[in-house]
Amino acid sequence: MIVLVMGVSGSGKSTIGRMLADALGAEFLEADSFHSPENVAKMSGGVPLEDADRWPWLDAIGSAITGLRQAGKPVVLACSALKEAYRRRLFDRAGETARVVFLSGGADLIAARMGRRQGHYMPPALLPSQLATLEPPEAAIRVDISHKPEEILAEVLNGLKAASATG
Ligand SMILES: Nc1ncnc2c1ncn2[C@@H]1O[C@H](COP(=O)(O)OP(=O)(O)O)[C@@H](O)[C@H]1O
Numbered sequence: 001m002i003v004l005v006m007g008v009s010g011s012g013k014s015t016i017g018r019m020l021a022d023a024l025g026a027e028f029l030e031a032d033s034f035h036s037p038e039n040v041a042k043m044s045g046g047v048p049l050e051d052a053d054r055w056p057w058l059d060a061i062g063s064a065i066t067g068l069r070q071a072g073k074p075v076v077l078a079c080s081a082l083k084e085a086y087r088r089r090l091f092d093r094a095g096e097t098a099r100v101v102f103l104s105g106g107a108d109l110i111a112a113r114m115g116r117r118q119g120h121y122m123p124p125a126l127l128p129s130q131l132a133t134l135e136p137p138e139a140a141i142r143v144d145i146s147h148k149p150e151e152i153l154a155e156v157l158n159g160l161k162a163a164s165a166t167g
C-alpha cells in the first residue's frame with residue numbers, strides 16, 4: 001500500500017503523515033528531505049520552484065518508493081505533489097496507484113501556521129504561489145485541516161478503510 005499525503009506547504013503533511021505512518025505501521029517518507037541544496041536555496045530565498053526543478057526531485061522520491069515497495073513495505077509519503085503530472089511521475093515507477101489524502105484548508109489558516117512554524121526553510125511568502133500551482137486531486141480522501149491532528153488522523157483512517165472496502 002502507498003498513501004500520499006499531499007497539500008501546499010504548511011497544510012500539515014509532515015504532521016499528519018508521520019501519525020498515519022505510525023498508525024499503519026508503514027515506512028514514512030518526507031519529500032522535503034529529497035530536495036537538492038539548490039532547490040532548498042531557491043525556496044529559502046523566496047523563489048518558487050519550477051517544473052524543471054521538481055522533476056529530478058520527484059524521480060528521487062519515486063526511486064525510494066520503488067525500493068521500499070520491492071522490499072514489501074507499506075509506505076506513507078508526505079509530499080506537496082501539487083500537480084496531477086507530479087503525482088503521476090511519483091508513482092509511475094512503482095507501478096502502483098497510491099491512495100491520496102488531500103489536506104485542504106484556507107490560505108489564512110495555513111499562512112498563520114507557517115508563520116508560527118520554527119526552523120523550516122520555506123517562507124510564508126511562497127504560499128500564494130503554492131496555492132496557484134495546486135491542482136486539487138479528483139479521487140482523494142479530502143480532509144479539513146482546521147480540525148485537530150488526532151481528528152484528522154481518525155478521518156483519514158476511516159477514509160482508507162472505506163476505500164479498501166470498495167476496492
Ligand atoms: N491540524 C493541525 N492543527 C494545528 N496545527 C497544525 C495542524 N497540522 C499541522 N499543524 C502545525 O502547522 C505547521 C505546518 O505543519 P507541517 O506538518 O509542517 O506542514 P507541511 O508538512 O505540509 O508543510 C506545523 O507547525 C504544525 O505543527
Ligand SMILES: O=C(O)[C@H](O)[C@@H](O)[C@H](O)[C@H](O)COP(=O)(O)O
Pocket residue numbers: 008009010013014031032035043048049054080081082122130
Ligand atoms: O514543489 C514545491 O514547490 C515544494 O516541494 C513545496 O511544495 C514544498 O512544500 C516545500 O518543500 C516546502 O516544504 P513544506 O511543504 O514542508 O513546507
